[in-house]
Amino acid sequence: MKFVFFANTDWYLYNFRLATARRLQADGHEVVMMSPPGEFGARFAALGLRWVTLPMHRASLNPLREAATLWQLVKLLRRERPDLLHSFTVKCAIYGALAARAASVPAVVNAVAGMGYVFTSDSFKARSLRPVVKALFRATFGGVRSLLILQNPDDATAFAASRLARPDRIRVIRSSGVNTTRFQPVNPPRRRDGRLRVLLAARLLWEKGLQEFVDAARLLREQGRDVEFLLAGMPDPGNPRSVNAPQVQQWVDAGLLQWLGHVDDMPALLHTVDVMVLPSYYREGVPRSLIEAAACGLAIVTTGLPGCREVVTQHGVDGLRVDARDARGLADQIIALDDDRELLWQLGCSARQRALADFDERLVIQRTVDVYAELMPNHVGMQRFHASREVSI
Structure with missing residues (x-):
């Protein structure tokens, strides 16, 4: 055929x-x-x-x-x-x-x-x-x-x-x-007592929750939290709701996040972070970044909207959920993971099992x-x- x-x-x-x-x-x-x-x-x-x-x-x-x-x-x-x-x-x-x-x-x-x-x-x-x-x-x-x-x-x-x-x-x-052999937990595991590294990986669209991600980073910095925010992805010129590069650079210059641009080797990047965040209010199918993170055994924080809730099915079990457009709620969930590294590990283990069962x-x-x-x-x-x-x- x-x-x-x-x-x-x-x-x-x-x-x-x-x-x-x-x-x-x-x-x-x-x-x-x-x-x-x-x-x-x-x-x-x-x-x-x-x-x-x-x-x-x-x-x-x-x-x-x-x-x-x-x-x-x-x-x-x-x-x-x-x-x-x-x-x-x-x-x-x-x-x-x-x-x-x-x-x-x-x-x-x-x-x-x-x-x-x-x-x-x-x-x-x-x-x-x-x-x-x-x-x-x-x-x-x-x-x-x-x-x-x-x-x-x-x-x-x-x-x-x-x-x-x-x-x-x-x-x-x-x-x-997702290729669950290529995307798998890092061995040996990352130290649980180090600086928390939080990643958002997506096309740079406002509806992916970029403003909420940046606002959460600002709130945590104002509280004196030592949490590292990473952004992977590029603007999408074909989409009217794309965030442009000068705007992202302003966030970088303000010290709110690191911008990685396009990343070819996502497994290598995921092995260096602790949390995948996607505060999306875009009408997702099932976000690729979330299932890749799940396969790598990362804790996931996302919204309960269609598509995202296919990956995080129960708050506190296989990830954490936040309301859409709620930067304060997103900041609070990141703080919870920063304070409770055992929860961070448990959510990552559950996410990995979810990826093996449904997204391989x-x-x-x-x-x-x-x-x-x-x-x-x-x-x-x-x-x-x-x-x-x-x-x-």
């Missing part, structure tokens, strides 16, 4: 879907990665994966440009003739579903990780786009040869209640998975290929999917 994976950045395909592509390769299938041009795409060739580029502007609303993008996608799919198209993110899912119909692609899987900017922002632009995006969802996500993968039950309920997709066409697969990428990949097999049960090659259902951890 031939698969095409389509996303709005090559970075996303490389970091989040490479393991699935390689699993398909190992099962004897061909996988083509498709995205706009970028610096990660060239890495696919070394792994025997072909990469094709599609000119696409994530934030564009120009009708002529978008029509040209859609037509280019149709032409690419007609040329590649995949058995199945798997599209990721809202815009790619909509465009992919429309183009797949025009190109007669036999099966389509759409993956939407979180509701995104259009559904979470109160800006005029987001509110204006919302009814259009909803109409496109309803028009594109209803095919009998297509399925929609969402990352948490809250999104599944929201999509069904709003009639954005039929409940029988929705599948829930929690997260894109081998489980996630198997659930994904099961969706493929569901769409094409009689296709040659599906037997190999079913023959490899047992996953050992």
